[in-house]
Amino acid sequence: EAGVAQSPRYKIIEKRQSVAFWCNPISGHATLYWYQQILGQGPKLLIQFQNNGVVDDSQLPKDRFSAERLKGVDSTLKIQPAKLEDSAVYLCASSSIETQYFGPGTRLLVL
């Protein structure tokens, strides 16, 4: 069974630029999560999708972050414009019932 795929794996941008991350969940998984993990901390949930509907986006900074999940499969997370404090690893996870399976993450550095 293929795992959760994410791209790119690494991204370096300057502040105020835009960036987008892509996630392809495990086939058949209805629930998709985006997390932000700052160095030394646990993952923080940004947004949770159930199929292509949003279940929880209470911790998503909506003035600069946006996410979509078209057709209930792939998802993209966008940051526009980026700030220095957005430097982190962005993890995508998917689940069918309870267990979450994580992708390798995208490491973002904002200069």
Next chain:
Amino acid sequence: QQPVQSPQAVILREGEDAVINCSSSKALYSVHWYRQKHGEAPVFLMILLKGGEQKGHDKISASFNEKKQQSSLYLTASQLSYSGTYFCGTGGSSGTYKYIFGTGTRLKVLA
């Protein structure tokens, strides 16, 4: 509110046992445990649902006391491969699944 884990860090010798605790201020429906190695994504270890059951595989087990809103992870006869950061993840009642990771416990096993 983020679940609090204790201890924050622990160093063991191979073969020693360890207990990691996770405590929430909110009522819990389920508790998940993950291990994350440096530079890698979190890997699912086990899930415990309401009912106070204890689960385990190999030499890693966990318990869940929903009345106390606590869970404990037990590592028996630790191996070098157990090194990493352990996170508990907690969710509310099914259907309103606001998922939150705990503060993390760094575990180092020495030869």
